[in-house]
Amino acid sequence: MTKTIFLTLSGRTNAGKSTLLNALIGEKIASVSSKPQTTRTRITGILTKDETQYVFIDTPGLHKPKNKLSTHMLKTAESSAADADAVLYVIDCTKKLHEQDEAMLKTIRDKKIACIIVVNKVDLLQDKSAMMPLLLRLNNEYNPHAIIPVSAYEKDGLEEIMAAAEELAKPSVHFFPDDSFTDQPERVLAAEMVREKLLRLLNDEVPHGIAVTVETMRERDEKDILDISAVIYCERDSHKGIIIGKQGSMLKKIASSARRDLEQFFEIQVNLQCFVKVKEGWRNKEGLIRSFGLSEES
Secondary structure: OOEEEEEEEEEEOOOOHHHHHHHHHOOOOOOOOOOOOOOOOOEEEEEEEOOEEEEEEEOOOEOOOOOHHHHHHHHHHHHHHHHOOEEEEEEEOOOOOOHHHHHHHHHHHHOOOEEEEEEEOHHHOOOHHHHHHHHHHHHHHHOOOEEEEOEOOOOEOHHHHHHHHHHHOEEOOOOOOOOOOEOOOHHHHHHHHHHHHHHHHOOOOOHHHOEEEEEEEEEOOOOOEEEEEEEEEEOOHHHHHHHHOHHHHHHHHHHHHHHHHHHHHHOOEEEEEEEEEEOOOHHHOHHHHHHOOOOOOO
16 A cells, blocks of 8 residues: 655754755755755655655745745745644754744644654764753653654765654555656756855855746757756846856856756756846845745745
8 A cells, every 4th residue: 555745844944954855855956055045935855665655845944034035935834834744843953942943843733743853963063962952852842753863964864754754654645656756847946956056156145136047948859958048037236247247257157067967967968048137126026926936826
């Protein structure tokens, strides 16, 4: 008999949810960056092992909203937890438990949603015993199904997560083909790969005001080449100058780095063309947020 479980990855921004998602399914489908609020929408990762299908839903990190975009992100994170069979709640063990962590964990407990607490980044602790008070407190106050210390970066502890999730899986048909690893359209994946490079390479004040859309994506008939045209939207003319760089140097660096990831992912030579446009204040404009696919209603 086949089984399925839908698990929402929840937690504070920069706790390592996207790194964990990529590690669990063995494919890079979520952008990873040291900058907060990297994930903006629900991203579904799928893994089928034997008779069980695991559907992981990565969500934006919990944070204090500062504009309409971040308000949409927070609503997505909160609603996704209620829709799942269980929550993988990810905590950064190198930081103190935040009041948003406590509020979310209390909500999960009070609504009787099954919860696996993933205590991440244990590779950064020299003394692992230092996290024992945190583990005891989490267990006593929130009564989770399991608490699992992991290093998503080093892919340590993943089997323990899968075993705990297997215990919560329910008899069901599989909702996705067994060889699927995401439900994200290829254009969305390509756009996210470009945006990740922007997050990694640009100054702190620029990346959060950036959106990326893939306008065209087609394989040439006569050659094994995938042509991709991406548009990078920013909020200010000054940001456009930073993205392009002196004589186009930064844009070339971004495109070159993104092209390598795209070629590895799609297993084909990629011709990537990137263009930069300004949409002032787009993060506070509902129409643009929807058009960029960053609203649950889009």
